[in-house]
Amino acid sequence: MAGGKLSPRQKMINMMYLVLMALLALNVSKEILKSFHLFELSFNNAAISIDAKNKATINALEKSNDEKPLKTKPYIERARKAQKISSDFNTYVDQLIVKIEGLYGGAEARNEEGEMLAADQMEKHANLFVNEGEGKIFQDKINSTREALLNIVKPDPTDTAFNIKNNDVYNNVLASCQLWAKEPTSGKGNWVSQNLEHVPASGVMAVLSRIKNDAKSLEANILEQLASRIDATDYKFDKLEAKVLAKSNYVMQGENYEADILLVASDSKSDPQIMVNGKSINVSGGVGKYTEGASGIGIKTFAGKIIVNGPEGAQEFNFSDEFTVFKPAATIAATEMNLLYKGIDNPMSISVPGFAASEVKISAPGLRLTSLGGGKYNAKVPSSTSKEVTITASITRDGKSKVVGSQKFRVRSLPQPTAQLGGIPNDGLPKGKSAVSAQSSIIASMGAGFAYNLNYRVKGFRLIMAYKRKPPAIANSSSGSLTSQMKSMIKSASSGDRILIEGIKAKETKYGFEANLSPIIISIK
Numbered sequence: 001m002a003g004g005k006l007s008p009r010q011k012m013i014n015m016m017y018l019v020l021m022a023l024l025a026l027n028v029s030k031e032i033l034k035s036f037h038l039f040e041l042s043f044n045n046a047a048i049s050i051d052a053k054n055k056a057t058i059n060a061l062e063k064s065n066d067e068k069p070l071k072t073k074p075y076i077e078r079a080r081k082a083q084k085i086s087s088d089f090n091t092y093v094d095q096l097i098v099k100i101e102g103l104y105g106g107a108e109a110r111n112e113e114g115e116m117l118a119a120d121q122m123e124k125h126a127n128l129f130v131n132e133g134e135g136k137i138f139q140d141k142i143n144s145t146r147e148a149l150l151n152i153v154k155p156d157p158t159d160t161a162f163n164i165k166n167n168d169v170y171n172n173v174l175a176s177c178q179l180w181a182k183e184p185t186s187g188k189g190n191w192v193s194q195n196l197e198h199v200p201a202s203g204v205m206a207v208l209s210r211i212k213n214d215a216k217s218l219e220a221n222i223l224e225q226l227a228s229r230i231d232a233t234d235y236k237f238d239k240l241e242a243k244v245l246a247k248s249n250y251v252m253q254g255e256n257y258e259a260d261i262l263l264v265a266s267d268s269k270s271d272p273q274i275m276v277n278g279k280s281i282n283v284s285g286g287v288g289k290y291t292e293g294a295s296g297i298g299i300k301t302f303a304g305k306i307i308v309n310g311p312e313g314a315q316e317f318n319f320s321d322e323f324t325v326f327k328p329a330a331t332i333a334a335t336e337m338n339l340l341y342k343g344i345d346n347p348m349s350i351s352v353p354g355f356a357a358s359e360v361k362i363s364a365p366g367l368r369l370t371s372l373g374g375g376k377y378n379a380k381v382p383s384s385t386s387k388e389v390t391i392t393a394s395i396t397r398d399g400k401s402k403v404v405g406s407q408k409f410r411v412r413s414l415p416q417p418t419a420q421l422g423g424i425p426n427d428g429l430p431k432g433k434s435a436v437s438a439q440s441s442i443i444a445s446m447g448a449g450f451a452y453n454l455n456y457r458v459k460g461f462r463l464i465m466a467y468k469r470k471p472p473a474i475a476n477s478s479s480g481s482l483t484s485q486m487k488s489m490i491k492s493a494s495s496g497d498r499i500l501i502e503g504i505k506a507k508e509t510k511y512g513f514e515a516n517l518s519p520i521i522i523s524i525k
Contacts, residue, residue, distance in 0.1 A: 037113070037116070037206075040205045047209070054083070060227055061075065061230075072230055075226040083223075085152075085219075086149065088145075097209075101116075104118035121200065125204055143180065143181055149179075153173055153225055153226070238269060246258070266287060269286075272308045298358060300323055303319065338410060344414065347377075352395055352404050359395055359396070360393055360394075361395070361396070381411055389411055391406065414513070417506060419442055419443065419518065421520055422443065431522050431523070433494075436493075437490050454513075457506060457508075458504060461505070497524045500520075501519060503519075504520070
């Protein structure tokens with residue numbers, strides 16, 4: 001009884017009770033009866049101190065309820081319930097004391113020192129407790145009161161504001177609880193017999209006073225626990241920092257920079273466990289350090305939780321966020337060469353720094369624009385398109401579309417390819433007979449400086465050999481190759497003769513364009 005988590009006062013009371021029980025086992029003498037009376041007075045004086053303590057705790061709860069009612073409400077309600085249960089029980093015990101006093105002459109039947117005149121009597125109260133059954137009623141009342149008070153500090157999953165989530169508080173209160181009319185496991189008789197029936201009247205008075213104190217002490221313990229739990233789950237922080245949490249550090253012209261500015265509290269002496277995508281990250285001074293390689297273009301998301309060992313044990317706080325990966329790019333363009341050709345594929349690259357290609361919408365009226373992925377496009381210009389087109393890029397943010405750039409392009413028809421005899425340039429300069437004779441075909445091309453790779457193939461031509469001293473000779477070919485007749489004609493040429501190649505027809509192998517090429521005129525040196 002004197003062990004466990006008890007206050008010094010409670011240990012003293014319990015020791016007194018042990019002495020009381022020992023005295024009851026002895027022959028009752030005047031000195032022992034006197035001791036019973038002294039025990040009764042001590043218990044009553046102790047009750048005054050406990051009542052004062054309980055009143056102070058209730059007053060503190062009332063003040064807290066005035067200052068922070070939402071937080072205090074579940075605790076003060078339970079405190080008031082504990083107060084009523086204890087009060088009802090003690091009222092019952094007081095009535096029982098009056099009833100026993102009445103059996104022996106009432107409150108007036110005491111001497112000047114307050115001792116009962118019938119202090120050594122047993123028969124009347126024994127009859128009350130045993131024959132009339134009041135003892136069993138008293139025993140049940142003790143145990144039901146004990147159970148009702150202990151239930152107040154049990155976890156309540158239906159009340160989310162009540163922060164007692166496990167049985168730790170209940171077990172602590174239970175360990176120091178002395179209010180219990182438990183049936184004995186040894187000795188003769190039951191609890192009523194051992195504690196009430198065979199005890200003199202003055203001893204019963206001391207027992208009843210002690211049981212009242214046990215109820216008051218249990219009430220006091222419960223009130224203290226409830227008062228201490230109001231701020232029990234408040235986390236303690238020792239470090240305050242101003243933080244700017246920007247919606248984005250990349251702001252387009254014309255948009256607003258948005259940020260939340262707040263005071264962030266942390267505990268520099270305790271590092272929580274921080275998990276990101278299922279893996280722990282380094283934490284220093286209460287702050288997690290998260291690093292992730294920026295691979296792949298587009299929006300990247302991450303999520304995790306912060307695990308804090310709080311007053312109620314480990315608690316988890318979930319979070320999620322995202323960031324955008326974009327490829328650094330410099331825009332370098334020859335401003336006078338913004339030219340698109342009709343009828344062919346015009347490869348283009350369109351991007352908006354800070355945004356993935358999937359987030360960029362392209363508008364190009366008058367063009368057939370096909371996305372090839374990764375910001376690459378192919379522009380096809382129909383023959384009906386006017387001399388100029390505009391390509392516009394826009395992005396969608398917060399449900400609103402915003403134009404972020406546009407570019408005008410000139411539209412032109414493809415230039416005609418030029419023809420030449422083999423590797424001999426068609427530059428109008430005289431050529432040696434041996435160089436001319438070594439060629440075997442007519443070639444059509446866009447020239448080495450043309451930006452697009454177009455492949456023209458000659459489908460036919462006519463060769464006229466204009467001799468200086470004899471009539472001209474004419475030969476035709478249905479391909480790009482010189483016929484044997486044409487080769488003979490060239491070999492028979494002399495200095496001053498001219499070769500005229502005309503009627504040259506060519507076709508582009510990819511797009512099927514047909515072209516009539518300018519003639520080739522070669523003078524033999």
